[in-house]
Structures are given as C-alpha cells and as structure tokens.
Amino acid sequence: MTQPTRPHPVFARYYTKVAGPALQQAGIDAHRRRLLTGLTGEVVEVGAGDGLNFPHYPPEVTRLVAVEPEPTLRALAEERARSTAVPVETIAARAEQLPFPDGSFDAAVVCLTLCSITDPQGALAELHRVLRPGGQLRFFEHVRADSAAMWRVQRALDATLWPRLMGGCHTARDTHTAITAAGFTPTAVDRFAFPETRFPSPAATHILGTAVRTDRGDAR
Template identity: 75%
Template sequence: MTQQIAAPTRRHPVFARFYAKVAGPALDKAGITEHRTRLLSGLTGEVVEIGAGNGLNFAHYPPEVKRVLAVEPEPRLRALAEQSARTTSVQVDVIDGIAEQLPVPDGSFDAAVVCLTLCSVADPHAALAELHRVLRPGGQLRFFEHVRADSPAMRRVQRVVDATVWPLLMGGCHTGRDTQAAITAAGFTLTSLEKFAFPATRVPSPAATHILGTAERSRPGGTS
C-alpha cells in the first residue's frame, strides 16, 4: 500500500541506480543480511523506518510487526521499495517524505528503524528529534549506521572526503558523523551498542566503522 503526501523530494538518480544495482548486492555478498536480521529481531507493533531505500529491510521484519511505515524521499528508490512492499508478509506502507519532517502524530509508533540512513540525511539531529517525537514512551530506536572512526588518522581522512567528493558521489552520505552522540543528544537512552568494521576489506575504508544497537525513549518519570 502506498500513501501519497506532500513532501520535499530529494533526487539522487545516479546514486539510486548505483545503489540498487551495485552497492546493495555488494553489501549482501559481504554479509549484511546478518546485521539486518539482528537489527530487526524482536520488533513488534507499529514501526517507522526512515530512509527505507529500495526496501532491502522489508523481508527481515518479524511477523509480530503489525505495520511498517517506510519513508523514502528518493523517487527511484521509493518506486523499488513499493515493489518490494508488495511481496512481503508484513504490511508495509511506502510514502514520500523526509526524516526531518515526518507526517505523523506524536507517539504513533512502538519502534523506529534507521539503517545506513543517518549518514545521508540533511540534518541528523532534526531527524532523531522527529523519531523521538513519533515514538511512544518506552519505544525503541533500532540503528545500524556507519559512523566516525576511532583512530585520529582515519578521522582526518573522513573529514577530507566529507568535505570533497564523497557526499557528491554517494547521495549525500557523510562518513564521519558521530551518530552515537547524536542519538543520546536527542533524548534517547542507549540500551545496547556494538561497534565493528564492515565490510571486511584489505584497504581501510572511511565508511567501515559501524554501530548496531538499540535506544529507548524514556517513559513518564524519566525511567527507561
């Protein structure tokens, strides 16, 4: 099912073709399916996923999920996500929209999912504030993102590539964002976190450092 709304459209046609035909399959070959499965395991109820891309996560949602609202601003990727949504056992509604301006009421969802998305949104702090807003108290944020490297040398590389060609070539992606800090700054409480390099490569990549984990919107009274 597809819901039409008025929303800014962000076009990256060259990157969209590259991601759908090259990058996505390459990540599958590198073993990303395991991480997608862990990211979504145990979810229930109503879920919002921002930056859903061409819908590669849809097949991994557990049957306990009642509905997924998948938000994707890039037209070509969104069209592919609509096709993918028609083949899944879980109800997935694909809409046009941006992470910084979600067209849903406060406290609408039991969980939110970000998967290789916060690197490329225009304002990750605004996006996380929106996710905090639309989650119910006690709701979970599930995240799998590439982030700022630990080593000073690689951080310098990230600053250089982020200031030059990387965002232009990779659909607005930035390699050096401190996503962990941004999650806590948005008011979430981290409940689990793993950091690891992915995929395994012989030559170090500025986009190799990843985090996978969960965070929670506090319940009334400030308890997690």
C-alpha cells in the same frame, strides 16, 4: 539505505546495481536480522531505500511505514513491499519533517540512513517525537572512525565531492552521541568493522544497537 535531499536517480541506480549487491555479498543480511529481531507492533523505518530490510521484519510487526524521499528507490521499495509478509506502507517524506502525530509508533528503524540526512539531529528529534514513551530506536549506521588518522581522512572526504557523489553520505558523523543528545538512552550498542576488507575503508566503522525514548521534554 540512504536519504538524498532531492531526486538522485544516478546514485539510486548505483546503489541498487552496485553498492547494494556488494553489501549483500559481504553478509549484511545477518546484520539486518540482528537489527530487526524482536520488533513488535507499529514500526516506522526512515530512509527505507529500496526496501532491502522488508523481508527481515518479524511477523509480530503489525504495521510498517517505510519513509523514503528518493523517487527511484521508493518505487523499488513499493514493488518489494508487495511480496513482503508484514504489511508495508511506503510514503514520500523527509526524516526532518515526519507527517505523523506524536506517539504514533512502538519502534523506529534507521539503517545506513543518518549518514546522508541533511539535519541528522533534527531527524532524531522527529523520531523521538513520533515514538511512544518507552519506544525503541533501532539503528545500524556507519560512523566516525576510532583512529585519528582515519577520522582525518573521513573529514577530508566529507569536505570534498564524497557527499555529492554518494547521495549525501557523510563518513565522519558521531551518530552514537547524536542519538543520546536527541533524548534516547542506548541499551545495547555493538561497534564493529563492516565489511572486512584488506585495506582500511573510511565507511567501515559501524554501530548497531537499540535505544529507548526517554522523556526529556523537547529534544529539538
């Protein structure tokens, strides 16, 4: 699920027709369930895309606000929300400027989103702001590779046409460090390759975990 900075209908069609189904076939639903298990109360998901996470939210979630700035993906999310068990409200907004008061939510979710946000640190600062003290950040993101050789490949891709072709996606971001710098304390982080492929992929290294909002003043 990505968050382009402007309407991106070509990428949206590619994601829903090609990339999304390929990830489904590779077993991403198991990771979606791990990401969302145990959530309760009021939740905001930033970069909700076409709503593929919606069916995996537990019934203890009393309100889900799905933020998605890309119009084509948001329309698909609105359609999917109609058949989702938990109450879903979809809105057009950017992660760097969330239209919610301080302390509005019990939890926040980012799923394959921080790679494509223009200012990920600003987005994380906003998530920190809208969470209640002790609120959870749930994250599932592809990140900078462990090997120096693949990191060089990632940086080369990010400096060329990859972000433009892939809806703003960057492959070499150190998202774990960014989450900590924004005022969150990670409580569980799993690092793994997904999907498993015969040849190394620049977008294969993922982290999935939970972090807690800590009071560190203004993280921005």
